[in-house]
Amino acid sequence: MKATLTEKIMARAANRDSVKPGENIWINVDILLTHDVCGPGTIGVFERELGENAQVWDRNKVVIIPDHYIFTADEKAHRNINILRDFVKRQNLPYYYDPGTRDYQGVCHVALPQLGHVRPGEVIFGTDSHTCTHGALGAFATGIGNTDAGFVLGTGKLLVKVPETLRFNLTGSLPQGVTAKDIILRIIGDIGVDGANYCAMEFLGEAVTSLSIEERMTICNMAIEAGGKNGIMNPDEKALEYVRKRTDKPFEPLFADADAPVAAEYNYDVSEFEPCVAAPHLPSNYKPASQCQDIKIDRAYIGSCTGGKIEDFIMAAQILKGRKVKVPTFLVPATVEVAEGLLTEKVGGKALVEVFAAAECEDIAPPSCAACLGGPIDTFGRTSGNEVVISTTNRNFIGRMGSKDSQIYLASPFTAAASAVNGYISDPRAFFAANI
Template structure:
């Protein structure tokens, strides 16, 4: 009996020749990740245990990104806890403001996460790294503390759903639209504690940035992880970034799946998720005309360079609607620098946008774009729960960067073909 990519990675990291769904295993962890919100809790548990040293100072990443640059005194104290622990333990992968980025964009960019890895993070969107052919998932801060001490983590091997995407993408359709369509189809609990394996000829035309977007949102369907086979595009991406050996895993032809779901992408147009769940997905045309107050382009979902290029292509030569706030947040300093070099930053500023240093900020209602009562925002982020970006009576609509940019220009939800 064959194994899926996820099962093969688990078997390798558990020192076993075979694993199957439902099996409880202890696996070795390649990277353990925390941010300025979850890290201090894990550090507290680490110290309570009596542990003196982390298992491997090169296999832990501490990234202050949620409320950094420091939003207030409390966030400054959280970031200081992270910084002090990184100094004390001589953590290699600690990135201060000015060098940091949003964690799930920074780690792949820096070659810290590689194909075949097991990655855990005290953040639900740790599933992002599956785009590299790695197993990655979010855990609690206590689990993270255990991993920081031992280098290991317990897992129940998940069943796998295979999603196959066929055909050629329509204009203005991106990886964000494919994953929104998928979540709209199966629901926010449609893949509960299951591996979501994405494949098909349509994905071969997606950039790495778009692939990261798809695996990033696996958690929004309840998935334990999202994962893709590492192909030539993946290997080209990691070639100059990798600083250690890695292994590429592929699902066996006779691998077992709990379900196989096929999609013809030629039937998929730009999508938007209506409040207050990522499963409330409709075609953009169905939501056109809804007036908005704010647009956010950024986050660990859509803050990469391809996202910025797409949004700039739409907004170039236009002005942001006079009663709309457009907030642009590059996911990393490297993305920010490239935006400046390519003239993208200038395009946004000339249009009337705010361009911020990298931060999670408004995505979780932290800062840099809090919504007031009754306000509506179109965002390239990943969640639109009640109160996600501010007041519980505000609304968040999830879209790709092109739809977000077009909406910023018109002051209402808009298909990008109307302005591009």
């Protein structure tokens, strides 16, 4: 029987030959991911329901990556890290990445694949809505709350509904200056912030396979902004190689049948796509960047699980090289590996850190979620007034980056950097025409 990739993974995780959309089934979990914001509550639920001496179902399948409120004076944030430390010690968990030590990583959704915890064909639940990122490597991955996570922690299983699948066939090749971020913002603009509610978003086609792994992650990462349960892509040789480099653990990839029955199918030729923004206050407010060039910005922000990977910084540097920014430009590498890449990766013969310093960006912050979601008052880059921000992050809801009065335009690293240079929202293609 023909099946989508999500259906195949769920069937295997339920020890069944096949599953149908709409069925409620118990599935076995391969990885449970949590962090400092939802980990303490998850542990609280686990111990309240199963007892203080309860043991996690499999210590090798629990991954705890603190990343949200790390560089803050907030006492409760520190207390929460200590709750995680205490639990990790009592449960003897091997995969904990402690802030303030050499184990610290940064943003969980960039760190999880970098550390080899994302493997094709597996089931990943995380206490964060952007867990859908990991579908880029052919895993079923979705966000859950503390109570469901507490249940998984104790049992290794979860009751889930098999989602219907929306298939996106992406053909053609992206024009210069147009990125994965522009692809997903365009799709969300077309289908709306609830256009994929409860559904799997399966991305297939040559325009997907020609993307790098990090760019694929950008697309799957924002499936949730269309309401998607998960984003998912076939794990091709590029994906398998990425995973094999990072883990010795065995895995068995599964692949979508391109002609499996789906709830809806969308066909896009990405060679027609252009640089865009999502205007305040919804990720679906799609506008071509070229039509927003009268909008003055107060700051630019490059960071987060969506737009803080090394390739995002390379894109920004390609624009910023030899230029200066007109507005404060905040750079937050997602992980320690990305931060190290800023020292070693070069654009035009110069390390990225030098490019950004010469462009007069703000001093680069240590890796964390930082102002992507506002956070405690002292968070780096957090808005405090009516700032207009162009940002490579994922959400532009009212108050998302701190202040209810600020306006957030979501964009690609190219568009964010080009806008920082001009002080107005800008179409980065003009910079390519000028032979960057």
